[in-house]
Amino acid sequence: QVQLVESGGGLVQAGGSLRLSCAASGRTFSMYAMGWFRQAPGKEREFVGAIRRSGASTYHADSVKGRFTISRDNAKNTVYLQMNSLKPEDTAVYYCAARLGDLLLVTSGEYDYWGQGTQVTVSS
Numbered sequence: 001q002v003q004l005v006e007s008g009g010g011l012v013q014a015g016g017s018l019r020l021s022c023a024a025s026g027r028t029f030s031m032y033a034m035g036w037f038r039q040a041p042g043k044e045r046e047f048v049g050a051i052r053r054s055g056a057s058t059y060h061a062d063s064v065k066g067r068f069t070i071s072r073d074n075a076k077n078t079v080y081l082q083m084n085s086l087k088p089e090d091t092a093v094y095y096c097a098a099r100l101g102d103l104l105l106v107t108s109g110e111y112d113y114w115g116q117g118t119q120v121t122v123s124s
Contacts (some may be wrong), residue, residue, distance in 0.1 A: 009118030020081040022096030029077040038092035050104045059104045086122045093117040
């Protein structure tokens with residue numbers, strides 16, 4: 001089992017940057033595929049990015065491709081989401097998720113563990 005805690009959210013102006021972190025408990029973090037999702041008020045949870053266990057392979061949603069980058073540091077049990085060129089439509093609660101295994105997973109139902117989320121608000 002793994003517990004996830006997100007941090008790094010906040011209020012930023014359009015065009016700005018934020019880096020989200022997701023710290024995982026336990027000594028088997030490197031065994032988990034990780035993902036980032038987001039949910040805006042009144043909308044369904046949306047896939048943002050996914051990364052395999054080693055970090056060698058990543059995949060990003062078209063809506064964030066070229067602006068957001070998912071990465072991980074297995075020595076620190078942490079996955080990151082670097083967000084650049086932020087837009088007001090990126091405003092949402094951002095969640096990290098984990099699943100034991102080594103796949104790039106894009107559907108929320110495929111993940112077994114979730115953090116509590118961190119709010120990102122982009123002002124225009």
